[in-house]
Amino acid sequence: MRYVLAGTVIAVYLLHQDWWFWTAARPLVFGFMPVGLFYHGVYCLLCSALMILLVRFSWPAPFDEPAASSPRSEEKGR
């Protein structure tokens, strides 16, 4: 599962480089928004969905409830 999620993160990263809309302004979504801007707005929604997947399937549980405190570095005296 970890590898699938890592692959998904890389795929989403690559989707940011949308050369297919590079020189296109049309269609104007809702009649006023250039398609390149709309794409990156939807991309933000995709990022949020990706984070839902990461939280659901790859939460760093071993770190969730750390053990009790131990001395801080400056208290060791250097």
Place this chain on the structure above:
Amino acid sequence: MIPALFVFTYLAVVLYVGVFAFRRSGRNESAEDYFLASRSLGTAVFLLSLFGTNMTAFTILGSSGHAFSNGIVTFGLMASASALIIPVTLFSIGTRLWALGKRFGFMTPVQFFRDRWECGHIGTLIFVVQAALLVPYIIIGVMGGGSTLAAISGGWVPYWLGGALVALVVMGYVFFGGMRGTAWVNTLQTMLFLSFGTAALAVIGGGMGGFRQAAEEMLNSPATAPLLTRERVSPWFFLSYTFIPLSTIAFPHINIFCLTARRMQQFKPTVILYPLCLLAIWLPSVFLGVMANRAVTVPAIAAKLEARRTLAVQGQDLLPDRRVELRQAAAGDDVIVLLLNHYAPVWLAGLLGAGIMAAVMASDSQILALSTMFTEDIFAFYGGKERFGPAAQVHTGRVFVLGLTAVAYLIALQAPASIFELAVQYAFSGYSALFPLLVAALFWRGSTKWGALASAVWTACAVVTVALFQYVVPAPHSGPPTVVWTFFGAAALARTPGGTAVFGLMPVVPMVLISFLLMIVVSLLTRQPSKQTLQRYFSKVD
């Protein structure tokens, strides 16, 4: 003047929030309470204040100004790339920082590095690099406060007074409220500027008679049609910009903030909602900045467009001073204020002005972070806490807040903004180059203090070198970049109108890659920390 009254009311409210937070902390005068709010922030405050901490004057003013001149590419460069990188780094790095901070009691990244790599003075050097990259931000914050208040009041409040008022208010609530006050103010600020976007879009859209006609007119004009695409930007430049958000988790005010959550579960809604918050604030700001190109009925915007036209047509023949003058006249950092003043009713312009002010006043968390770092990494580490007691640590932090804000204000009065704007530009690349330190310390048991030293020294040298290069080689007026060094026929190093290109990429790319490389190579050649230390950090995940 009425919009300025709204802003004054807002300033009074945030000052009161700081004092209220001070009262709320009661007799708890511990460093952990003042600097980290006793690691007790709840879900909503953690999300909103973390987001607000990362939003600066640039979020509303700079993004719309950049979009006014460069078009929709602004959103892809600065918002959507961050929508992926920032939550992923908060998820993978922020959560681990939180856990280690809770387990070992760390309050700053340098404390963590010192313990993890068993070093002392190397940590001090990392502190110096971090502080040097952070200070320009604080100065820019004071400058932004002065100029924004002057713009909102129509010049009634002069720059020096506006800067002083903003500096005093920020100093007040950071001084009294510490992290708790700063987090509450940031929560309020975030709610204000999240609602700003939608309200501004509706009001200005209504005033302009909708955006359909404006968009069509822009597409039909050869001068403005490219602003609705990314044809003026190279795909390599666009790609290399995705390295910039790596700086976010490396900024001390962000990674210190990660330590304030009450439970690690609070990162869950934060990382899921962060891209949506970015969307809510950046999309309207960028879109309005682009559409401002058709707001020719606003006299000040028409003057900007005229200056841009003159620059494009006669730029090569103009004297350098005249070119600088025209560039300043064409700059769009205040277009959104101008649109609001023109299209919004006075009371709404005042409310929205308070929203802009909220974004401008983001230097609070940076001031507090630097104060935390100074008291923990320098004062406490070099024996101040032992000699003078824990209470003196908080007093030192408060005195540091006073001194730092006063110095930032005095510098803001004297120095030209352009110097610090440039410094902030370098700071992003610098903090991105410090990102490998966090990754290595958290995930690679083979990393060593010497690897960390090599990465930190490289970061400092690279930032200074890029700054010197841009100072020595003047930026070309327009057109192709000035190539300074070729390598097998390729432009290896070039000066572009907006900065520097290394093989067509932004300098941040080689800075990060070489920083990683140095960390790996030098660590492999030097001795690891003791087994006990490695066991403490890696036993749980092995």
